[in-house]
Amino acid sequence: MNILEVEHLKIWDSLTGRILVTDSSFHLSQGECLAIVGESGSGKSLTCRALLRLNRSGLRQSGDIILNGINLSGLPEKEMRKLRGNRLCMIMQNGMRAFDPSRPVGAHLRETLAVHTPWSRSERSENVKRAMESVGFNDPCAVLARYPHELSGGMLQRVMIALAIVLEPDILIADEPTTALDAVTQFEVVEQFEQLRSRLGSSMIFVSHDLGVVKRIADRVLVMKDGEIIEQGETGEIFSSAQHPYTRYLVSSKMALQRHFRQLMGGDGVAEG
Numbered sequence: 001m002n003i004l005e006v007e008h009l010k011i012w013d014s015l016t017g018r019i020l021v022t023d024s025s026f027h028l029s030q031g032e033c034l035a036i037v038g039e040s041g042s043g044k045s046l047t048c049r050a051l052l053r054l055n056r057s058g059l060r061q062s063g064d065i066i067l068n069g070i071n072l073s074g075l076p077e078k079e080m081r082k083l084r085g086n087r088l089c090m091i092m093q094n095g096m097r098a099f100d101p102s103r104p105v106g107a108h109l110r111e112t113l114a115v116h117t118p119w120s121r122s123e124r125s126e127n128v129k130r131a132m133e134s135v136g137f138n139d140p141c142a143v144l145a146r147y148p149h150e151l152s153g154g155m156l157q158r159v160m161i162a163l164a165i166v167l168e169p170d171i172l173i174a175d176e177p178t179t180a181l182d183a184v185t186q187f188e189v190v191e192q193f194e195q196l197r198s199r200l201g202s203s204m205i206f207v208s209h210d211l212g213v214v215k216r217i218a219d220r221v222l223v224m225k226d227g228e229i230i231e232q233g234e235t236g237e238i239f240s241s242a243q244h245p246y247t248r249y250l251v252s253s254k255m256a257l258q259r260h261f262r263q264l265m266g267g268d269g270v271a272e273g
């Protein structure tokens with residue numbers, strides 16, 4: 001069963017008329033992890049944000065986004081807000097921008113949970129504490145009392161992952177969740193995602209430049225280039241017998257580069273599976 005179906009998604013800049021994502025169609029089935037790969041500027045983040053209708057107002061989108069049979073394209077903003085965080089949860093590429101700079105990160109978490117869960121105050125803080133510990137914070141309360149600028153990009157990323165763990169969304173969209181992290185934390189975070197999936201059966205869209213991670217956790221891969229999906233298929237097929245020359249180039253060059261980098265760093269980093 002498909003939990004999400006995207007049909008003919010198009011995104012353009014209303015000011016210049018430039019088309020940024022062209023006629024994108026893909027689906028996500030229940031419990032599946034779909035990776036989106038492709039070079040910088042190929043439209044991965046725009047696509048993810050379009051699913052939640054979170055792109056900047058100057059950008060327009062058309063096409064159908066069907067979540068569990070409901071077409072989100074025609075949904076009023078109020079309904080969309082209810083879905084975000086509850087059914088669809090996104091971990092942004094830039095952790096800093098996801099938080100209100102004028103308040104401690106804990107305030108953001110408490111507010112989000114108050115809106116999206118029926119829990120009491122003490123249940124909320126207990127669940128947040130446990131999730132924060134599970135993403136590697138030994139002293140969750142101290143972290144929650146800090147302002148976003150007082151935390152590193154990697155820490156903010158982990159706070160967002162903790163929030164996603166607490167919210168247990170139907171679909172988790174993670175836009176390069178490990179890019180800002182060091183190798184050890186990266187490994188732990190990828191493990192978190194795997195656990196989240198096996199524990200909750202969450203469906204996931206995972207954007208990453210790290211093809212080693214993609215190979216390890218994705219069931220299917222979607223390859224984007226210049227705003228277009230040029231290929232999609234089972235992970236094994238994409239890595240061993242891609243049809244499109246660009247995919248073959250991406251797989252061979254990136255894997256070689258990452259191997260080289262890990263050798264230089266004197267370790268394996270995230271296993272290539």
Ligand SMILES: Nc1ncnc2c1ncn2[C@@H]1O[C@H](COP(=O)(O)OP(=O)(O)OP(=O)(O)O)[C@@H](O)[C@H]1O
Binds near residue numbers: 038039047
């Ligand atoms: N708010 C915006 N207004 C106009 N153009 C934009 C806007 N945001 C992104 N773009 C353009 O859309 C294209 C796709 O951007 P997007 O952020 O989706 O790329 P990406 O694949 O996520 O890249 P990266 O791997 O670097 O994160 C780029 O050419 C970018 O310049």
Ligand SMILES: [Mg+2]
Binds near residue numbers: 046
């Ligand atoms: Mg991006």
